Amino acid sequence: MGDTESIDNLLALEALLQVTFHDRALLLRAVTHHSCCTETAVRDSYDTLEFLGDAIISAHVVEHIYRSFPNATEGDMTVLKSEVVSRRVFAAIGQHLGLFPFIRVDVANLRTFNERSRDSLCADVLEAIVGAIHIDQGPDAARDFVARVILPVVAQVSLQTDTNxxxxxxxxxxxxxxxxxxxxxxxxxxxxxxxxxxxxxxxxxxxxxxxxxxxxxxxxxxxxxxxxxxxxxxxxx
Amino acid sequence: MGDTESIDNLLALEALLQVTFHDRALLLRAVTHHSCCTETAVRDSYDTLEFLGDAIISAHVVEHIYRSFPNATEGDMTVLKSEVVSRRVFAAIGQHLGLFPFIRVDVANLRTFNERSRDSLCADVLEAIVGAIHIDQGPDAARDFVARVILPVVAQVSLQTDTNxxxxxxxxxxxxxxxxxxxxxxxxxxxxxxxxxxxxxxxxxxxxxxxxxxxxxxxxxxxxxxxxxxxxxxxxx
CATH class of the missing domain: 3.30.160.20 (Double Stranded RNA Binding Domain)
Structure with a gap:
């Protein structure tokens, strides 16, 4: 990816996310799979941002469940949280948001690549983007993004959750x-x-x-x- | 526990936590084990506040690890996080803070009660208190409390973490x-x-x-x- 193309891409991604980064290098990292930078993955791939984003999303999802279902038991909340904070749901959100075209992945470096890999990458990058927003823009911006993009699925998932x-x-x-x-x-x-x-x-x-x-x-x-x-x-x- | 005694206790607990609650009923709930209110546990015991507090603490611990160990891999961070966000560490923090005397538990209603039960209650209530501060005082106050009371152990635990x-x-x-x-x-x-x-x-x-x-x-x-x-x-x- 050339430098100009790369910057154009990041601007388009910012428009999609409705977030303007102070440090675009962080956004670039959030969409970079370690297959693109096997030597420098710790600093240049999204892995640790994904880890951070997952924890932040979890906290917001749990708070939302706590506030939305005041009569639920802790067991009910645990089940609903684990249904929401899942690869499957995050993949659907990431795909729907249209993240895939922005993800930098070296397909030749992967053992296999199929629809499920796309899902998996979208789930990862959704989490990594939340991590990047949190670091670059602060906790309130991350909270707003999660509220806008992720929390709306909680009500949907709660209707589908299998009680038996x-x-x-x-x-x-x-x-x-x-x-x-x-x-x-x-x-x-x-x-x-x-x-x-x-x-x-x-x-x-x-x-x-x-x-x-x-x-x-x-x-x-x-x-x-x-x-x-x-x-x-x-x-x- | 009489009403006056109860309020005195809550004031003492607030002094210990260095937090003054708008809604002291929430603080009371955060220290109430479900053995005290078996009929109304969902609304009156700490279980759901503990669930909320756990997620909030996890997010802050992960952020702290992310910022403190910029060269760590996601695997390293996962290990350190799971060592910190553990019953053992939270029990030690809760006991050291002196939470136990404030916990409302009906010992006669428990199968067993021993030193380990005390540990377990202190761990639960530490988490529940973070949940209560978050709801009553907002996210910044919860962040400050976690930074003051919990994050200092991260460096300690990181030195003890077994790499083999x-x-x-x-x-x-x-x-x-x-x-x-x-x-x-x-x-x-x-x-x-x-x-x-x-x-x-x-x-x-x-x-x-x-x-x-x-x-x-x-x-x-x-x-x-x-x-x-x-x-x-x-x-x-």
Whole structure:
């Protein structure tokens, strides 16, 4: 990418994001996959900005859930948060926003490249852009961007959230194999009032999903959700 | 707890926190364990404030790590963040701050109550207080509180973080059983550039720990850390 082309691209991206950066190098980094700079990835790729953006988005999503659902339990909030703060949802938002054409990736350096890679890159870059806005423009600008671009999906996702993942998984596994899913406690950590259980759910001998929570019941529900996601991905392969 | 006593307590707690609340009911909720209000726990206990506070603290810790360690990789940052944002560290901070005497808990309603329960309550309430400050005083006040009370531990923890958990685990397991720890991939999720591996580490047939990451190597290191934590807890039992 030539320098002029690169600057034109960044200006177009700023217009798309409705944010004007003080330091455009930071925005450039937010759209740069490490395949483009294998030698200098730590400083020049989006990886650490993505890590920062993820934490910032999570905090805003949790606050939004806290304020929007005053009667929800902590368990309900945890489920909704994990549905929203997910690769799948972020990929959809990033694709819809039109981030893909701005992402700098060296496709020849990747093992595979397909629709799912595009999704994955869009999810990463959405997070990295939030990180970059936070560093370049401050917390209020990042909050505004998240409120405008990401929070609107919370209400949508909350309507779709499956409240009975174990029931749904049972139906699917029965249909596939004629057997029932089996749940097993794989690990018990912590003690007394602070226990953590890791539960796995199996279709025959195959571990379909795992979940970790402070009760076996909740860990089982999370494992069932994880298994449903596994099956969804297999199905779309 | 009488009403006057309750208000005196809250004033003392405000002095301790160096924060004056607009709505003291929110502060009261932040120190109330659900054992005190089993019927109305959703509205009156700290559970959802704790959930909010955890997300806010995480974002500030990640930002602090991002700014303090500009040459760290995303993997390094993930490890340090998970060491800081942990029950153990939050319990130590909460105990050191002196939160315990202010926590409202109905000990008779708990299965067990011991030093570890105190730790756990202090960790919960520290998070809940951050959530309450955020809601009552706004994001800047929450940021200041986290910067004052929590962020100073990041540098300390970073000095103690174990960079070779697999080596350390191997030594301990060899000493305990004369066998080497065995690592197994328990689950492979995602596809192509977006893989997730769940790795388990075993001492003989006993699953000591698990880790999830985008590479088998990183998942193994996380599993080793998890196993070291399991052994640490067993040892202190």
């Amino acid at each position: 993942p174990k029931g749904r998984l049972q139906k699917i596994v029965l249909q596939r194999t004629g057997t029932l899913p089996r749940y097993r406690v794989l690990e018990q950590g912590g003690r007394n009032n602070d226990r953590v259980f890791l539960v796995g759910v199996y279709e025959k001998d195959f571990l379909l999903g795992t979940g970790r929570a402070s009760s076996i019941k909740e860990a089982g529900r999370i494992a069932a959700r994880d298994a449903l996601e596994t099956l969804r991905q297999k199905h779309s392969e | 958990p697999k080596g350390r685990l191997q030594k301990i397991v060899l000493q305990r059983t004369g066998t080497l720890p065995r690592y197994r991939v328990l689950e492979q999720g995602g596809r192509n550039n977006d893989r997730v591996f769940l790795v388990g580490v075993y001492e003989k047939d006993f699953l000591l720990g698990t880790g999830r990451a985008s590479s088998i190597k990183e998942a193994g290191r996380i599993a080793a850390r998890d196993a070291l934590e399991t052994l640490r807890q067993k040892h202190s039992e």
